[in-house]
Amino acid sequence: MSELPGLYAAHLARDRRRSAHTVRAYEATAVRLCAFLQAHWGAAVERAMLAKVSSADLRAFLAARRGEGGIGNASAARELSAVRGFLAFAVGEGTTPRLKGPRVKKGVPRPVSPDEAVALAEDVAEDAAEPWIGARDLAVLLLLYGAGLRVAEALALTGAILPLGATLSVTGKRDKTRIVPLLPQVRAAIEAYVALSPYGTARDAPLFRGAKGGPLSPRLVRLAVQRARVRLGLPDRTTPHALRHSFATHLLGRGADLRALQELLGHASLSSTQIYTQVDAAHLLDVYRNAHPRA
Known part of the structure; x- marks a missing residue:
C-alpha cells in the first residue's frame, strides 16, 4: 500500500502530464489519506479496501485536515479533488463516493495598470x-x-x-x-x-x-x-502572475476576442478566460462611480 501514492504520482507525471508542483501536492494528499484511513479503520489499508471508502470517510478526512491544518474552503476543495483522482487511479473510474465539495467563491484577477x-x-x-x-x-x-x-x-x-x-x-x-x-x-x-x-x-x-x-x-x-x-x-x-492577468485584462479592454485570448493564454477551457470579462465590467463600474455626478 505504501507504494501506491508513488505509483499515482508517476501516473500523473507520465500519463496526465501534470506539473511537478501538482504531482508533489497530489502525492502528498494520497499519503495523508492512506495514513488517515489506517488510523480511522484501525487496520492496514489494502488496495481492495479503497473501493469501500464512503462519503462519511471522506467527510471525516476533510474534517481532520481542517482541524490539523486550518485549511479553508479552497484548499479543502483541492484536497478533495486530489483524493478523487487517487481513488479513481487505485480502484477505477466511477467507483469513488459522491461528495459535494465545499463552495469556493471564484476570485476576480487583480490587474495592475x-x-x-x-x-x-x-x-x-x-x-x-x-x-x-x-x-x-x-x-x-x-x-x-x-x-x-x-x-x-x-x-x-x-x-x-x-x-x-x-x-x-x-x-x-x-x-x-x-x-x-x-x-x-x-x-x-x-x-x-x-x-x-x-x-x-x-x-x-x-x-x-x-x-x-x-x-x-x-x-x-x-x-x-x-x-x-x-x-x-x-x-x-x-x-509576477498579476502581470499575466494584466496582459489579458488590457487586451480584453481593447476589444480582443475571447476565443483569441483563450489561445494566447493557453487556457484549456473558455470558462478560465471568461473571468476576465468580470474584470473589465468591474473596471467600467469603477469609472462610472468615480466620474458620474450621481454615482
Whole structure:
C-alpha cells in the first residue's frame, strides 16, 4: 500500500502530464489519506479496501485536515479533488463516493495598470546586482506582461527560441504548445539580455540563468517583484502572475476576442478566460462611480 501514492504520482507525471508542483501536492494528499484511513479503520489499508471508502470517510478526512491544518474552503476543495483522482487511479473510474465539495467563491484577477507594469519591470532591473541580471529580469517580466506567459513558461524557455522572430512558441500546462506574438519591446529586451549574459545560449540550455549559471528560480523572480512593489508603493496583489492577468485584462479592454485570448493564454477551457470579462465590467463600474455626478 505504501507504494501506491508513488505509483499515482508517476501516473500523473507520465500519463496526465501534470506539473511537478501538482504531482508533489497530489502525492502528498494520497499519503495523508492512506495514513488517515489506517488510523480511522484501525487496520492496514489494502488496495481492495479503497473501493469501500464512503462519503462519511471522506467527510471525516476533510474534517481532520481542517482541524490539523486550518485549511479553508479552497484548499479543502483541492484536497478533495486530489483524493478523487487517487481513488479513481487505485480502484477505477466511477467507483469513488459522491461528495459535494465545499463552495469556493471564484476570485476576480487583480490587474495592475500598464504604467505600473512597466515601472515594476524597470525598477526590478535597476535594482539588480549586475547589468546582465538587470537585463534578464527586465526580459522575464516583459514576457509576462507583453506576451501573457506564466512564470514557469518563461523560465522554461531555452536557447532554441533564438534567433527571435515575430512570434514565440511556448509550452504550457500538460505540454500544450501555443504561438504568441512577440512585441518589438519584448524582443529587444530578450536580445539585450542575451548579448550581456555570461553563460551563452546553447539550444538545450535554459535561456534565463541564475547568478551561478543554473536555471533561474521562480522564487527569485517573486522576491525581486516583492521588493520592487514595496519601493514603488504598489499593492500586495502586484505579483509576477498579476502581470499575466494584466496582459489579458488590457487586451480584453481593447476589444480582443475571447476565443483569441483563450489561445494566447493557453487556457484549456473558455470558462478560465471568461473571468476576465468580470474584470473589465468591474473596471467600467469603477469609472462610472468615480466620474458620474450621481454615482
